[in-house]
Amino acid sequence: MDRKEVVNRIAPMAREVFEKPDLELCDTLDATQVDTWTSFAFMQLLGKIEEEFGFRFKMMELIKIQNIGTLVDVVMQH
């Protein structure tokens, strides 16, 4: 699974939970740039990713996530 594929699978989930149909994902995209990136929406995104990719995030992985780039890094480690 390459990085681009991971981004492509996360993108529709991110658009749905952040309610931004036109959202374009890039590595540096973070909560400060998306007004609907709330704690609740982020929890929903994590839940959808766990379901889609079939793994559970570890607590130590979650603290590394600062933006889409680091989120993709963590997903790719599984």
Next chain:
Amino acid sequence: MVFMEENIVIQTYSVADLKNWLLHNRAITGLSSEVIAPTRAFAIMNNPFVTDETRVVCALFVNDKLAAFTAAFPEVLQKPENRLAWWFTTLWCDEKYEGRGFGLVVIGTLCELIGEGNFFDVEGAKETVEIFRLLGLKCKYIPRYEFFKRKIHADTIRGKLAWCREALSQMSCERRRKVMMHQKGGDSNYTVEYPRFVDDETFAFIVAHSDKDVLLRKQEMFNWMLQYPFVQVSPLHDHTPFDNRFSSIVKDYLFVCCKIVMDGKIIGVTILSVSRGCMSVRYLYYEQESAKTVFRAIVDHILSLRIKGFETNDVKLADYVIPLRIFTKNYILQKSFSYPQDFVFSSDSGLQAGEGDMFV
């Protein structure tokens, strides 16, 4: 965008840490009244089900600054028999880190220590409910009945007219009391005792009248709550400027156990909390045949304490209060209860409003 290098540290604290910090005045890395209010810490370290090794607080620091914390306490339940339950009492995250999942990290870290299947949460914010869903819990919503007197703001009736409002309110209450005494039934020949602790007889009554409750606390847990209504002072970060009627954030509240007795026999037991003129029925157990008298005793408290807001989980009590028209507005709210997958919550079961950490 360039991201600052973050040094993130997750720290958990045991009961022994709390004791060393509070009782022996020792510096424990990162532990302060910001992370846990001393009253809450004092209560948790006196919880009947903790040992010195029990980890009860988790905090997350970013570059040595507090970014999130949570606390939890355990209990062994009377019903389901001897089931271990951990309750989360607080969750705070620095808004600077909104959307980073730090809430999940601190709760998840404590959950990993507690062990799967043993943690519960009540009345969580939607973010917290989502966190617990991610951690594998199911969620059920429990109705809560809230009553309010219509607010007449000082902006509307200013200064000298305020006394008029008060007098009218008083007259109205008296009238309703009379109406109730004559029309609503329920024996007025009851007495109310305010025991400091739940004694054996009272607890036996509670056990015998809790058939419909999905949970029941042990006697020592009731007495722990009565002795340490611990959310009296919240961590500094919890202090909010708004006036939240039922919140433990407000300091001036009364937390009291009432034993309603008639002809020398207990007919009802309730634990009430009152803050800023609002009363919450945290626990209510009663004989069905004496229900009206027990409700009447509670309504008498409402009238004599000039209660302006009231809440209960008990539908029969709510149905009794509505026609009395003491309050002008009432709502049914849905409060979350998150519980482990193996926990059985049948459709005819209820939950007392004081379960978990909601006893104030």
